[in-house]
Amino acid sequence: MSEIELARLGGGEVAYIKVLSVEEARQMFPAIEGLPAGVRLFALHGADGTPIALTDSRQAALSHAMDGELVIASVH
Secondary structure, rough: OOOHHHOOOOOOOOEEEEOOOOHHHHOOOOOOOOOOOOOOEEEEEOOOOOOOEOOOOHHHHHHHHHOOOEEOOOOO
């Protein structure tokens, strides 16, 4: 599924997880401070690209999606 197709699905039902560097996380979540360099982070996004959550593990991002009753889509 392409990113455009995913966005068309609408928010609130489908999400995806993206691996981020600390630098990418700071750009996406400007209020975050004190992240150590070199940490791998996982961002949960709505189908339209809206950031929902930022975690330090894929499992935590998946759990957050399940709590929100979101289906995880694979974006290539």
